[in-house]
Amino acid sequence: MTESEAKNAIIRLFHVYRNYGTKNALVDVTLDIYKNEFLFISGPSGAGKTTLLKLLYFAEPASDGQILVDGMNLSRIPRKNVPFLRRIFGIVFQDYKLISTKTVYDNVALVLEAAGQNRRFIQKKVKSVLRTVGMEQRLHALPPSLSGGEQQRVAIARAVVGDPKIILADEPTGSLDADAAGFVFGLLKSFHTRGATVVIATHDRQLIQRSGGRVVHLNGGRLVETPAI
Amino acid sequence: MSLYLKRAIDDIRQNRFLNLVTIVTIALSILIVSAFVLFFINTSDLMSAWKKGVRIMVYLKSSTPASEIPALQQQLAGMYGIEQVNYIPKEEALNLMKNQMKRQSSLLENLKENPLPDAFEIRMTSATQGWDRLEKIALQIENLPNVDEVEYGRRWIGRFTNVINLFTLAGYALGTLFFMAAVFFVANTIRLVLYSRRDEIEIMRLVGAEDQFIKAPFYIEGIIQGALGGAIGLVALFIAFLFISSSVQPVSGAQMLQVRFLPLPLLAGILVSGMIVGWLGCFVSLKQFFK
Ligand SMILES: Nc1ncnc2c1ncn2[C@@H]1O[C@H](COP(=O)(O)OP(=O)(O)OP(=O)(O)O)[C@@H](O)[C@H]1O
Ligand SMILES: [Mg+2]
Helix, strand or coil: CCHHHHHHEEEEEEEEEEEECCEEEEEEEEEEEECCCEEEEECCCCCCHHHHHHHHCCCCCCCEEEEEECCEEHHHCCHHHHHHHHCCEEEECCCCCCCCCCCHHHHHHHHHHHCCCCHHHHHHHHHHHHHHCCCHHHCCCCHHHCCHHHHHHHHHHHHHCCCCCEEEEECCCCCCCHHHHHHHHHHHHHHHHCCCEEEEEECCHHHHHHHCCEEEEEECCEEECCCCC | CHHHHHHHHHHHHHCHHHHHHHHHHHHHHHHHHHHHHHHHHHHHHHHHHHHHCCEEEEEECCCCCHHHHHHHHHHHHCCCCEEEEEEECHHHHHHHHHHHHHHHHHHHHCCCCCCCCCEEEEEECHHHCCHHHHHHHHHHHHCCCCEEEEECCHHHHHHHHHHHHHHHHHHHHHHHHHHHHHHHHHHHHHHHHHHHCHHHHHHHHHCCCCHHHHHHHHHHHHHHHHHHHHHHHHHHHHHHHHHHHHHHHHHHCCCCCCCCCCCHHHHHHHHHHHHHHHHHHHHHHHHHHCC
């Protein structure tokens, strides 16, 4: 790795491990992710993709090794700074994690409310983002009344509404047909074009082939040279 | 702020039953405690009115020579804590008695000799209205020469003071108990609400909400519960007060004093302590939940 690449890394992992009891979900993962990169993390089910993303936004601590995100060392991050770490990311969770008792609008607005934005700005921004993902007609719907693809789009809207530096998407096309997957992929591409770093965990090979971005492969918790799928 | 308020109200609406139970519990606690406060302020009104009216009557031996009376009066007037000493000769006492008895005064007409003793009526300064002081002074007077008997509302006032002290103590104990019970109930509601919303709270944290942002609506919810419970409890007390005072008034008589409801600052204080209960309940359960 060259000096300039190191300076450009927004996420750095050094010999990262994550164990659940005796189960090793991640083993000795060393990886740099660069600013404005469009990166795929591929691998079969159970390879550790979700676990890797969780360590980045500090849902869980690494069992060993070091993780740097935007200059912050996660092994030494004070508890009170964790919310600020999470605002660096926009996250599309594998299971969406929408709040089922709140409307589409409120789910998306939550990110900006938590960041202390003023109400007028929030209204404008949330509506414009929901328009971008094609959900402006369903502002007042509750998530359980939406189809999987619609929930996916709301989840993406919530991930990008705060203009995050990094977008983490966990199987963003997992439950979608080809058309819907293409639409979602196009959205992620457009946020990348606007300057965001995009990290996508997926085992969707079509999606990967279409993109042309860098791909790293996980298998059994380790980074491997050749894909296992 | 308005955002937190909206979230708190949404929350109360979504957990109506739990909130209702808590509000009723707080209302009952406030009702019971403030009933004690009400009782206390009215009895202490009564007590201070009685104490103000407390006189020491000093009856003289019939053998007392008239020439020694002015000296005795001066001596009494010079004692600490005594404001005023009136001499009441036995003739005047008899007239007074006749006036008071009116119809039966004919009984007194036929008396050959005045059976009443000469007396002093003593009024105390306000500093000596404490019960112990009064007793001490009475004892001193009793030991003076020529004094036959000293009379004051000894037994019944003393006993009444004891009863009131007992009630005050019980009031404090019950107050503390109900305060803790109410805090416990609020803490429990909020804990249940937190539990039912744990996924939502987790999601909030994942999208970068700080603990304060998540907690604030719960505090508002607790304070609203406390305020509503407090208001309902006080209104219930007021209604009960109207009923009871309308039946008590004629008995206690116009001569003594009006029974009164809690004064405004005390009402405000009780309402605020209801809110403190709500806040404290939240504090306890949030502390636990956010470890
Ligand atoms: N909380 C946990 N407790 C115990 N084991 C876990 C936990 N989370 C993940 N694992 C295990 O770690 C391994 C990696 O899981 P992970 O969710 O990262 O896989 P993945 O690559 O995201 O799979 P998928 O494509 O199915 O989402 C799996 O074997 C899983 O069973
Ligand atoms: Mg996964």
